[in-house]
Amino acid sequence: MQSYDDVITSKGFLSDLKALNKTIAQSLTKAGLPVIINGNVCYSDKDEDFNKGTLSSLMEPKRKALVAMAQRSRCFVEVGIAGGHAVLLALHANPDLKAIGIDLAVQAKPSWPRVDIFVPAATEWLLKRFPDRFSFVKQDAIDGLREVASAPAFGPVDMIHLDGGKLNRMDELAAIWPALAERGYLMQGDYKNGNVRASTRAMIQCGLAREVPEEDLPPMRHRTFKVVEIGPSVLAQSVRLQDFRGKRVLLCTAHQDDELLFAGGLLSKIARKAQVHVTCFFRPMKGRADSDTRIAAMQRLCAEVGVSCTQYPFAVEAPYRRLRRYIAQDDTDGAAPVSLLRPLESHGLYPTLLETAISTLRLYEPDIVITHNPVGEYGHLEHIFLHRTMMEAARRANITTLLTFGAGQEHRAGLSVTYDTRRKKRLFKHYRPQWDGLKMYDFALDPERFVREPLFPT
Ligand SMILES: C[S@@+](CC[C@H](N)C(=O)[O-])C[C@H]1O[C@@H](n2cnc3c(N)ncnc32)[C@H](O)[C@@H]1O
Known part of the structure; x- marks a missing residue:
């Protein structure tokens, strides 16, 4: 298994990152817009000309956790794929991993970066670069997760990143539950948010999720995210x-x-x-x-x-x-x-x-x-x-x-x-x-x- 440092400094990842960032930047520039996107595992929120800067140090713990999850998983579903940075890192961390991205790709509020422009550009690039390992669903989180659950293109889902809206995380888990592998990981993005924290506590209380055992893993919790284990076997083992x-x-x-x-x-x-x-x-x-x-x-x-x-x-x-x-x-x-x-x-x-x-x-x-x-x-x-x-x-x-x-x-x-x-x-x-x-x-x-x-x- 490659170390995090090996993955993040590998030629393959760095050249793909450069190409993806270029595609995102060009899509925005062509539309006469500044090169600004949402915060993600690589860059800070609304960081202008992010593509010219370095990787955000605040997000390093999240990147490390994402790499560790990807290396132990087969099918990754991400809600809120945005510029595709988390998916790109996960696909490089594990060559056997496949990924499905879901995003509304609609600028729902004026304060949001122009997801309607750069999400389609980024996902098109990912589809061309990983034709057999990536698919994209342009939908609201719950509808998209239901669609994935009704026909899981890459088999049982064992890795999820919920990183879109912050209000409906329990409903999002319910929507994908029928497609889950017996055991998998759920990364809750935006963990600073009170609703996200409350939904994580409720998932644990209902037996749907549990803390990740401290194995050979990097920290699975930070102010920006928290990882829990989910799935039918987690639920089954929750009652003795x-x-x-x-x-x-x-x-x-x-x-x-x-x-x-x-x-x-x-x-x-x-x-x-x-x-x-x-x-x-x-x-x-x-x-x-x-x-x-x-x-x-x-x-x-x-x-x-x-x-x-x-x-x-x-x-x-x-x-x-x-x-x-x-x-x-x-x-x-x-x-x-x-x-x-x-x-x-x-x-x-x-x-x-x-x-x-x-x-x-x-x-x-x-x-x-x-x-x-x-x-x-x-x-x-x-x-x-x-x-x-x-x-x-x-x-x-x-x-x-x-x-x-x-x-x-x-x-x-x-x-x-x-x-x-x-x-x-x-x-x-x-x-x-x-x-x-x-x-x-x-x-x-x-x-x-x-x-x-x-x-x-x-
Ligand atoms: C913070 S960004 C995600 C960053 C990405 N996960 C990464 O780490 O590389 C949030 C994304 O969620 C999407 N989004 C927000 N609410 C959503 C919803 N209800 N359904 C689907 N996507 C949503 C936005 O369009 C945006 O692209």
């Missing part, structure tokens, strides 16, 4: 079993028995260490062998385990006919992605479920919420319905930690909980003989898994 101690935990299930099948082992393990409450949202439908015994079975089970529980009266479990018009999930094993055929808001039950969920979260103020997962574990449409409801309720009630059951999402990293299987087996007695989950579900005594969902507060 010991984190349940002393916490308020709310388990939200669709049906009686879900508490046992998906979380019976965990409940037994944490009942004495945490304050745990189970809420069940659907009453049993008529005509089941256990229609009249299920609620009492759940209540006995919770009493034995030592957790409290509530059965809500508003919704009744129903055959799928109605929900099939809303939720498409072809694979009964739950592996197929779920899509919505029409907005859930128009389903008659949704407003009641959502209000109940929000009120429940406000009443219990849980530190940790656990519920069904995006694929309904094995494709169960009411599980998917409640999952979506709980996600929306959690966002509205400012919940930061929401875990979903692991069944059906084995490919996602999560917290694995082993437990006393004989004890869990015994708990099935409460539902027998009318219902025997041990016979019906082969995963019933496997280790239980819980996956933390990304929640992006706005």
Whole structure:
């Protein structure tokens, strides 16, 4: 791996820097404008004739961090590419790196340098110089990031530099999240700004980001920037079993028995260490062998385990006919992605479920919420319905930690909980003989898994 000094003084970088600066300067001069651009990793803000000066010393820590990130990454996405200086340095730091730049390239305020002139010139130069390693999206940050996420041209994204606007960094992270590699770096530019700092703190609190471990890296923080690690594996590792101690935990299930099948082992393990409450949202439908015994079975089970529980009266479990018009999930094993055929808001039950969920979260103020997962574990449409409801309720009630059951999402990293299987087996007695989950579900005594969902507060 080349050192920072090797990269920054290499002939290749210096001659490309000279050519890029010349292109930028010519574009502005041709338009009858002074040679002034935005601050960037190489030059200070609005430094007239920057192309004739030397590299800014204030920005050296940021350049060093950028080189270190680039050398450990494969796909770099930058919001606010401006004159392309950060991209150029990153591409020189790692010949295997590819980069996507996003910029509005519109002079949104009169005080801004003429990004409408020099950004197109700089990005055209980069496209010609790195035809297979660079692409450009002329868009506002969030739309551009969504576009990249919907068709990631260079594979999973493992390096991001947010350096455009300062107000929407959490939304920007949400927009690119689906395209992230399991783990990557996020460099927050303009770290002096209060909104940028607050959004970084919120990302860490929601488990979306964590401090970079002090490995063999240059300082990853300075008044001008901060680097954090992001991605699904960061989120997955943010919850450990010991984190349940002393916490308020709310388990939200669709049906009686879900508490046992998906979380019976965990409940037994944490009942004495945490304050745990189970809420069940659907009453049993008529005509089941256990229609009249299920609620009492759940209540006995919770009493034995030592957790409290509530059965809500508003919704009744129903055959799928109605929900099939809303939720498409072809694979009964739950592996197929779920899509919505029409907005859930128009389903008659949704407003009641959502209000109940929000009120429940406000009443219990849980530190940790656990519920069904995006694929309904094995494709169960009411599980998917409640999952979506709980996600929306959690966002509205400012919940930061929401875990979903692991069944059906084995490919996602999560917290694995082993437990006393004989004890869990015994708990099935409460539902027998009318219902025997041990016979019906082969995963019933496997280790239980819980996956933390990304929640992006706005
Ligand atoms: C400080 S400069 C970026 C410097 C560059 N990252 C570097 O270090 O070489 C800010 C850039 O962000 C762009 N920008 C500002 N707000 C934006 C937004 N909402 N969406 C996309 N780009 C934006 C501006 O057009 C400008 O080019």
